[in-house]
Amino acid sequence: MLRTTFVKGALIGLVLIVVASACAPASTPAQTPAPSQPTVAAPAQPTQAAVSGKPVDVELWAQATSTQAGAPPDDWVGYKTIREKLNINLKYVIIPTGADGETKINAAAAANALPDFFQTVSTSSERNKCLELYKQGLIAPIDDLMKAMPTRVKTHYNDPAALSLTKFDGKQLCTVEVPNLPRREGLVIRKDWLDKLGLKAPTTIDELLVVAKAFTTQDPDGDGKNDTYGIGGYWDSGTWGLGNRFEFVTGAYGLPGLWNFANPDHFGLNVRDPDYPKALAAFKQFVDAKVIDPDWATIKRDEFRIRWPQGRYGIMWEDFAALAMKSNYAKFDGNFPNGEWVPLPALQAPTGKKAYYNAYGSVGNIFAMSKKAADAGKGPAIAKLLEWMASPEGYYLLGFGVEGVNYKVSSDGVVVTTGLPDAKLAWNAEGTQNLTQMRNQLIFTNDPKEVAARYVDFKSKNGRTISPMSFYQFFSTQPWVDSKPGQLIVYPSNRADLKRFYDENILAFVLGTKPLNDQTWADFLKGLDNLGAGKWEADAKKTLQDAGYAVK
């Protein structure tokens, strides 16, 4: 019996060991520590590894352009070319979006295990994350890298205002990549409804109310049912107050967004402006008249994007691609082949102030080089890689794939997918997305030819040409407030409390659960100050002034 027991015990132990071993794939070989020398300071000098001809290992962490597509395969032509042409062994790791990605970066930072070059993923501000990592001594300045990549500086780092966001103590701490097309959202209206009701497109907030009422009550779709709303939208909880989808109302009063960048002489929170409650009162009119989808304060974006293709709304604020790209437009087109959306310009408020469409403040992804990589002499290799990505060879290979297989170039220099041997291998086909995962993070430049290749015209069911780019061009040329410097502003530690108080009150005012008058507004502002809004504004102003912005 004793022997049997020992045999069983040994077997269990063996199973445990085998199971653990089976579950543990061979770990990646540890990188040989490179000699610690400040080669970053001397970009012209090749790394020790490069001198000896040994490939330099560079680990790059970045988010994916298409998360569902996964990483490129091990035999990807990109890895092969980079190895052969640049003598670099690139390890490309896709990091998750949002808080999970930030946690991964934070954990790696805490363990001093940051990769060589990485996106400073943050749910609040990638710029502030860059600064934070620098102060912790975990990343190295990249001034010398910039000198070593003249082409990329011209193509990608040509916006001094954007670059200044990651300058500190006179040093360039991180790269600021090209943003995804800015000013890409806008106001659109159903032209077929306007025509049916014999109405003109509104140009003012007052006219908007008239049209919205007609769209709600006069059966613009002619189905005999009371099933339409003048305006559709949802409360975007990621932004402050009314939310991004309805900022066109505060924009009409010259006060879009959280901060008053439209009037630098009176910088502060927009709610300090006496016209702000007027904008809220205007919005409340729409709510009271029941011309906005009554679910606007509770539905999310997905639900909103189910409803507008169902023909429920006549006016809305939408992203140009989500509205007019072929696969997105198809849902609406299928239900309403004769439906037609047209863009609306910035609306004018009765105050007569300069009207804005909205505020835009997004900058491109921010990337940093770890101090570890700099100490290991990998700076020049990273610069070489980035510079190559901006060269024609790197740009086309990582942005569009292999010429003749994944794309062709037309006679006027635009990337096209017509005439490819296998349409399923086109660069913009679903199955090839893992081959160009870096394109939105590190490759694309928003050059007009590139944009033309990305957002192509198509025919609707009834043969009309739908042009996503025409919407984009209209939206982006409207008067927007540039709030990019807002990226410099650091949120107070009680940000969550402050935002909750701010949002709840703004929503209460427009939903009518709290009266909107001088007294209640003054109480609201006082409440904000009790939560430290005044100090936050003063700090923000000082930060901007220190960074060279003329705000008063």
Next chain:
Amino acid sequence: MFRMKDRDEWSFQLVVNGLLLVVLLIIVIPLWRVIMTSVTPLDVYMRVGVPFFQWPGDWSFGAFQQMLSHPDFPRAALNSVIITVCGTAVSLTLTVPLAYALSTRTLPGRTVITAMILFTFLFHVGLIPTYLLVAKTLGWIDNMLAIIIPPAVGVTNVLVMRNFFEGIPDEIKEAARMDGANDLQVLLQVILPLSKPILLTIGLFYAVYYWNEFFTPILYLNDSDLMPLPVLLRNILIGQNFSEYVEYDVSRVASIESLKAAAVMLTMVPMIAVYPWIQRYFTKGTLVGGVKE
């Protein structure tokens, strides 16, 4: 009096069954909604949303098709199976001897050891120290041991199992010892054959945990070939949201909501499929182990 008792009993049964019915509805209605959402055809969804009921003939499996036809699905599913099977095996192998030892009243320092184990339950060490240990000290980046080993021993599971072992009459163990068995023999040849309910119950707890494990793979695995199913499903869903902004044409066989519901179903079904086989042990296992006399 007898009638009164009958009436009380009837009222009691009515209240209990009524409450159970409410609980049942609370569980079934969302589940039903998820099922209906996952099989709602795209055109129906775009017209009317998710109907409360659809005939099976009208169901569309486009969302499942899209998920299952993803080129990375087989690999991710295999990774999940490996993590679940290995993790459950390792967890049980570690939990059983620990729980048995703690159930032995003569174990020296039993109270102190139990307190130390409880301490880890009450005061979690936190993400960063764990990461430092797993990633830096042990070097388990891109290694599935990082997913399997850190959560291998669940304190609650140890305590439930210990209580179950304590419920086994000492006389049985004594009889085995009188026959010359040592502690290991008692555990393997006497206790474990009597402990199928708790082994299956705790095994299911561990299996569900490992099957759903999502965060630690994101943290410790950089190689996308090692990612388990929950990570892939999340990536597909996030990709669907982003696809509205990027320039390629996504095949639109199902709505995003249907895809989400299909993802929920795909992660839920394997565990639901296992449950009926061990259901008869399940109640017994948790009840006996959960009560300390």
